[in-house]
Amino acid sequence: MTSQPQYLGAAMSKLSIQEQTFVCLLFSCKTAIEAYEKAFGTAPADRKSLASKCSYLSHTRRITDAIREEDAARMVLLGTKAQQALEAIVENPQHQDHFKAVKLSRDDAGMTRPVQKEISVKVEITQAEKVQRIRQWAQAKGLDIVKLLGFDPGEVTDAEFTELPPPEPDVHDLAELL
Numbered sequence: 001m002t003s004q005p006q007y008l009g010a011a012m013s014k015l016s017i018q019e020q021t022f023v024c025l026l027f028s029c030k031t032a033i034e035a036y037e038k039a040f041g042t043a044p045a046d047r048k049s050l051a052s053k054c055s056y057l058s059h060t061r062r063i064t065d066a067i068r069e070e071d072a073a074r075m076v077l078l079g080t081k082a083q084q085a086l087e088a089i090v091e092n093p094q095h096q097d098h099f100k101a102v103k104l105s106r107d108d109a110g111m112t113r114p115v116q117k118e119i120s121v122k123v124e125i126t127q128a129e130k131v132q133r134i135r136q137w138a139q140a141k142g143l144d145i146v147k148l149l150g151f152d153p154g155e156v157t158d159a160e161f162t163e164l165p166p167p168e169p170d171v172h173d174l175a176e177l178l
Contacts, residue, residue, distance in 0.1 A: 008037050009073065011065040023066045027074060075113065 012020055018039050025035035036054040038096065057063055088099040105113045131153040138145045146152050 009066075009069040011062065011069040015066055019057070019063065020066070023063060023070055026058075026067065027070065158167055 008020070011125050012023065015023065021037035022035055025038050026032060029035040029038065032056050033047075034051065036057065042050060069116055086101055086105065089095050089097055090105060092098060093099070103112070130139065131149075134149065135145050
């Protein structure tokens with residue numbers, strides 16, 4: 001039994017060496033068929049047969065898991081390359097994206113203060129205006145305004161009211177209740 005390198009993930013470790021090579025070559029070759037040819041050393045005698053073998057292998061659960069795993073590992077490494085590229089742009093003031101790179105670096109570092117705008121809008125609408133807008137909306141939709149509101153907004157109700165005296169203050173002390 002051959003020992004697997006420790007840097008391989010769980011999914012890659014389950015593959016044979018040829019399958020591991022195939023997964024790695026998928027990221028550098030132009031086509032999956034080319035990666036299959038290099039990994040398994042097959043000559044392109046029958047292109048259709050080779051394509052079907054490659055397709056079958058590429059869609060196997062073990063291989064797709066290993067591809068995902070390898071892709072995640074490569075994305076981590078890509079971060080350092082992206083950082084180096086960003087540094088090169090920042091160091092070159094003549095680069096067309098120099099200002100954008102500086103701004104991105106400052107924003108990511110939390111050095112740029114966020115812009116905050118406070119806008120206050122005070123809208124005052126009277127009861128009559130509300131009813132008028134509801135009436136227009138109901139008319140446009142073909143709805144009955146009385147059914148919609150539950151009352152006839154055009155009808156004025158007159159009533160008599162009696163003003164009540166204010167309630168007496170509570171003179172009891174809380175100590176009496178205890």
